[in-house]
Amino acid sequence: EAGVAQSPRYKIIEKRQSVAFWCNPISGHATLYWYQQILGQGPKLLIQFQNNGVVDDSQLPKDRFSAERLKGVDSTLKIQPAKLEDSAVYLCASSPGASGRTYEQYFGPxxxxTVT
Amino acid sequence: QQPVQSPQAVILREGEDAVINCSSSKALYSVHWYRQKHGEAPVFLMILLKGGEQKGHDKISASFNEKKQQSSLYLTASQLSYSGTYFCGISNTGNQFYFGTGTSLTVIP
Incomplete structure (x- = not known):
C-alpha cells in the first residue's frame, strides 16, 4: 500500500513570495491533516478535512494560509505572502476513519x- | 490547549525502563502516541480512548486516566531503536487535535 505522498520535499523562497504544497493521502482515507512543525516543537495542526469538508481550521492563519481538498482526495496548502516565521516542515497526514479521534494518522515525508 | 509532556528529555541505557507523561488542561476524548526520529515523520504507536483503558504491544504500553486528563507511555527494557522524540496527541470533545510538547528519549549502549 502506497503511503502519503508530498511534494516538493524542499522549498526555498524569499519573504513575501507565494508557495504551494501538495499532498496525496493513502487511497480511501477520509480524513486529511496539514501540520506545521517548527524545529524543536511538536506538530501544530493547521487544518483537518473530512472528505472535502473542513472539520477544524481554528489554528490556520487565514490571512495568509489557505487549503483545499478537491473531490475529497488530493490537497493543496498555500502560503501567500510568506513570512520568515513560516520556515518549518509542513506535514500532511491521513487517517482511515471519518473521525480523527479514534484512528491512527499516517504521515507523509x-x-x-525555508523563507529568507 | 497544547498538552504538556514530562520529562522534556531522558537518557537511558539499553535495558532500562522509562515513563513519559502527558497532561491536558481540557477534557479528553482520546490520546494518541507517536515517535519521531530525527529528520523523519512521526510514526503511530497507539491510541487510547476514554474509559481508562490500557494498551500495549511488545514492550511499549500506555494508560489513559480520563478523570485526571493524563496519559502515560511506558517503555520497558529499552532498545537502541527506541531513541527519538515521543509526542502525545490529544483529541478533545470538540474534535480538535493537539500534539504535546514532546519528550526526547536517547538510549545508549
Missing part, C-alpha cells in the same frame, strides 16, 4: 520550507 513532509516539505521543508
Amino acid at each position: 513532509g516539505t521543508r520550507l
Whole structure:
C-alpha cells in the first residue's frame, strides 16, 4: 500500500513570495491533516478535512494560509505572502476513519520550507 | 490547549525502563502516541480512548486516566531503536487535535 505522498520535499523562497504544497493521502482515507512543525516543537495542526469538508481550521492563519481538498482526495496548502516565521516542515497526514479521534494518522515525508 | 509532556528529555541505557507523561488542561476524548526520529515523520504507536483503558504491544504500553486528563507511555527494557522524540496527541470533545510538547528519549549502549 502506497503511503502519503508530498511534494516538493524542499522549498526555498524569499519573504513575501507565494508557495504551494501538495499532498496525496493513502487511497480511501477520509480524513486529511496539514501540520506545521517548527524545529524543536511538536506538530501544530493547521487544518483537518473530512472528505472535502473542513472539520477544524481554528489554528490556520487565514490571512495568509489557505487549503483545499478537491473531490475529497488530493490537497493543496498555500502560503501567500510568506513570512520568515513560516520556515518549518509542513506535514500532511491521513487517517482511515471519518473521525480523527479514534484512528491512527499516517504521515507523509513532509516539505521543508525555508523563507529568507 | 497544547498538552504538556514530562520529562522534556531522558537518557537511558539499553535495558532500562522509562515513563513519559502527558497532561491536558481540557477534557479528553482520546490520546494518541507517536515517535519521531530525527529528520523523519512521526510514526503511530497507539491510541487510547476514554474509559481508562490500557494498551500495549511488545514492550511499549500506555494508560489513559480520563478523570485526571493524563496519559502515560511506558517503555520497558529499552532498545537502541527506541531513541527519538515521543509526542502525545490529544483529541478533545470538540474534535480538535493537539500534539504535546514532546519528550526526547536517547538510549545508549
